[in-house]
Amino acid sequence: MIRTIITKELRTLFASPLAWVILAFLQVILAWIFLTRMNFFLTIQGQLAHMPNPPGLTEFVVVPMFGIASIVLMMSVPLLTMRLIAEERRNKTMTMLLSAPVSMTQIVLGKFLATAIFLALVGALITLMALSLLMGGKLDYGLLVANLLGLLLLTGSFAAVGLFVSCLTTHPVVAAIGALAAFLALWLVNIAASDPGSPLHLFSLLKHFEGFVNGAVAVTDLIYFVLLTAVFLVLSIRRLDADRLRA
Amino acid sequence: MTTTASSESTVSARALSRSYGSNRAVREVSLELKRGEVLGLLGPNGAGKTTTMQMLTGNLAPSGGEVDICGIDLIERPTQAKSRIGYLPEVPPLYRELKVDEYLRLAGRLHKVKASALTEAVQRARNRCGLSDMGGRLIGSLSKGYQQRVGIAQAIIHEPDVIILDEPTVGLDPNQIREIRTLIKDLGRDHSLILSTHILPEVEAVCDRVQILHRGEVVFNDTIAGLKAFRGGQTLQLGLRNPPSPEDIGRVAGGASVDALNANLFRVHPRAGTDPTDNLVRASVERGWGLFQLQPAQASLEEVFVQLTHREEEVSA
Numbered sequence: 001m002i003r004t005i006i007t008k009e010l011r012t013l014f015a016s017p018l019a020w021v022i023l024a025f026l027q028v029i030l031a032w033i034f035l036t037r038m039n040f041f042l043t044i045q046g047q048l049a050h051m052p053n054p055p056g057l058t059e060f061v062v063v064p065m066f067g068i069a070s071i072v073l074m075m076s077v078p079l080l081t082m083r084l085i086a087e088e089r090r091n092k093t094m095t096m097l098l099s100a101p102v103s104m105t106q107i108v109l110g111k112f113l114a115t116a117i118f119l120a121l122v123g124a125l126i127t128l129m130a131l132s133l134l135m136g137g138k139l140d141y142g143l144l145v146a147n148l149l150g151l152l153l154l155t156g157s158f159a160a161v162g163l164f165v166s167c168l169t170t171h172p173v174v175a176a177i178g179a180l181a182a183f184l185a186l187w188l189v190n191i192a193a194s195d196p197g198s199p200l201h202l203f204s205l206l207k208h209f210e211g212f213v214n215g216a217v218a219v220t221d222l223i224y225f226v227l228l229t230a231v232f233l234v235l236s237i238r239r240l241d242a243d244r245l246r247a
Numbered sequence: 248m249t250t251t252a253s254s255e256s257t258v259s260a261r262a263l264s265r266s267y268g269s270n271r272a273v274r275e276v277s278l279e280l281k282r283g284e285v286l287g288l289l290g291p292n293g294a295g296k297t298t299t300m301q302m303l304t305g306n307l308a309p310s311g312g313e314v315d316i317c318g319i320d321l322i323e324r325p326t327q328a329k330s331r332i333g334y335l336p337e338v339p340p341l342y343r344e345l346k347v348d349e350y351l352r353l354a355g356r357l358h359k360v361k362a363s364a365l366t367e368a369v370q371r372a373r374n375r376c377g378l379s380d381m382g383g384r385l386i387g388s389l390s391k392g393y394q395q396r397v398g399i400a401q402a403i404i405h406e407p408d409v410i411i412l413d414e415p416t417v418g419l420d421p422n423q424i425r426e427i428r429t430l431i432k433d434l435g436r437d438h439s440l441i442l443s444t445h446i447l448p449e450v451e452a453v454c455d456r457v458q459i460l461h462r463g464e465v466v467f468n469d470t471i472a473g474l475k476a477f478r479g480g481q482t483l484q485l486g487l488r489n490p491p492s493p494e495d496i497g498r499v500a501g502g503a504s505v506d507a508l509n510a511n512l513f514r515v516h517p518r519a520g521t522d523p524t525d526n527l528v529r530a531s532v533e534r535g536w537g538l539f540q541l542q543p544a545q546a547s548l549e550e551v552f553v554q555l556t557h558r559e560e561e562v563s564a
Contacts, residue, residue: 004353012345101327101330103325
């Protein structure tokens with residue numbers, strides 16, 4: 001049953017121009033970053049050769065690409081998640097899902113997984129671009145995998161938070177703005193804390209994502225993202241259930 | 248599907264209530280439906296029809312009361328009960344960006360139609376709703392009438408025991424209304440059907456039984472024959488070229504109250520149990536009133552409501 005909902009979400013997503021615009025936009029930006037970083041690497045390659053432990057192609061080209069992708073996705077995931085519940089409510093199509101023999105958990109998980117699959121596709125495209133470097137050089141696979149894993153976990157939690165915000169309203173635009181505000185708050189919450197030992201750092205997406213960017217995957221960072229995603233999925237289910245009770 | 252004695256009754260709702268804050272939208276509504284029966288839920292806007300239907304389909308949790316669908320408790324076992332229901336809400340839940348066939352396949356899969364039977368189910372639902380040539384069309388590009396049919400097709404694709412249609416003919420042109428009514432009658436033969444509307448003739452055209460809701464309460468619950476008896480023969484419309492005073496007419500009609508509609512037209516409300524037609528004709532001939540019209544006026548829906556709610560107040564007073 002979850003598979004039916006995933007298929008439906010992906011089909012309606014790709015039936016609208018939104019998915020294609022996001023994919024194209026992301027690809028253009030990343031290709032541009034890819035080329036400029038490549039160029040930069042080639043110009044300073046001679047100097048790097050004299051260093052004892054020089055940064056390689058992966059550090060120079062792949063890592064910035066994932067960094068930019070995380071920021072662009074932070075801004076585009078709200079556009080994907082705003083549709084999930086708010087638009088269904090607005091178009092009155094939510095009734096079809098609620099009247100069908102499907103549980104609220106299945107609806108929420110189906111919608112989340114569909115978004116996650118789309119984001120994994122984005123991750124795959126970036127990885128393919130990185131792998132194209134193999135034609136003329138070597139890659140640090142550990143660093144590449146850490147970055148990919150980090151991006152997937154990060155965007156997965158974006159999807160869960162965005163889905164929850166979408167459950168709160170019937171206006172897709174409000175859902176998008178609300179989700180973006182939530183992401184920015186989570187991303188930058190550590191700026192508010194000047195003390196490096198402040199507990200606010202524990203909540204910052206950026207802090208937890210940094211580990212993956214540097215290739216140092218810590219269990220705490222993994223747990224943070226998984227927990228964040230799970231909490232907001234549960235909240236979404238509860239919120240939709242409450243809707244049926246209160247309406 | 249087992250057919251035991253208890254599953255003979257397909258929908259059984261007892262004392263359903265629903266409040267929105269302090270506003271009690273539906274109060275103690277009970278209804279029973281048997282297989283092959285068409286029930287009309289009638290009422291003015293805001294009477295609680297849609298709320299009742301949302302509770303019957305599990306879209307809204309009732310504040311009080313119980314719903315059984317084919318003997319399955321809707322609140323305890325929602326997924327089993329929901330698979331027996333097909334629901335067309337007031338606004339058809341259509342994904343405009345899908346094609347008719349894609350959409351119906353989705354509806355079938357959501358309602359657990361087996362993959363092997365899906366194509367056939369889509370075909371059957373399409374044919375039934377007059378959408379045979381529309382399979383490849385985008386839903387967003389269809390006219391309102393066709394969209395309504397897609398909505399109905401979506402509700403019947405899994406051959407549910409109970410079909411619930413919320414105002415299925417609103418906004419359609421007269422031809423489309425007739426076609427949809429024919430379809431509803433057709434569906435009523437082998438499914439249980441609940442239909443809401445605020446058009447009285449519609450109920451008389453397609454339903455076996457009728458329940459009238461007013462301010463969230465059932466004020467009338469009878470067969471169509473009962474409703475017709477209630478509506479008809481209640482008042483007489485009388486047209487006279489040389490009319491006497493309304494009081495005179497009332498006296499002749501055995502103490503009926505008479506409203507003058509204009510100088511020549513009168514509405515006569517006879518006392519309960521009397522039929523003054525004969526007396527009025529005789530008096531008109533004898534006294535030269537110039538009778539040109541005498542017909543039993545069928546009460547309009549508004550008058551039925553006025554009478555029903557009036558009667559309620561008398562009873563409670």
